[in-house]
Amino acid sequence: MKISGMLSDLLRSLFKRPATEQYPFIKRKPPERLRGELHYDPSNCSGCMLCMKDCPANALELIVIDRKAKRFVMRYHADRCTFCAQCVSSCRFKCLNMSNEEYELAALTKAPFTVHYGNESDIQAILEAVAPANTEPAAKA
Ligand code: SF4
Ligand code: SF4
Secondary structure, X not given: OOHHHXXXXXXXXXXXXXXXXXXXXXXXXXXXXXXXXXXXXXXXXXXXXXXXXXXXXXXXXXXXXXXOOOEEEEEEEOOOOOOOOHHHHHOOOOOEEEOXXXXXXXXXXXXXXXXXXXXXXXXXXHHHHHOOOOOOOEEEO
């Protein structure tokens, strides 16, 4: 490219808006249908385990504490999840949805990628029973 061509490109770009954005300081509103972290609402869950069976990535575990009392804990492995939303479609009771706000899932350790949903005391009991010392899996009620 000739110097004159480069100079005219340079001058033109001086008066243009930058094509890039200052992420993460400036964030765009995420699209409505963005598939971010999976959320689970146990209130309507029947414990059918269809979501678990249909998950192609083996990213879900439903732990049944008391089926009659509808006490379930969902263990979600976000690091295995392919964000396909198959589980969301499979659930007839609309217990699952993919957040379009929680999509920044990078972390420096593995712990935040194992998320527990359910009753706080049930989650605590499960974590105490299975978690080795020095790990703190994320828990969400
Ligand atoms: S979104 Fe897909 S991969 Fe992720 S938990 Fe659901 S079925 Fe599994
Ligand atoms: S498919 Fe829905 S109702 Fe069945 S276990 Fe999963 S979350 Fe619960």
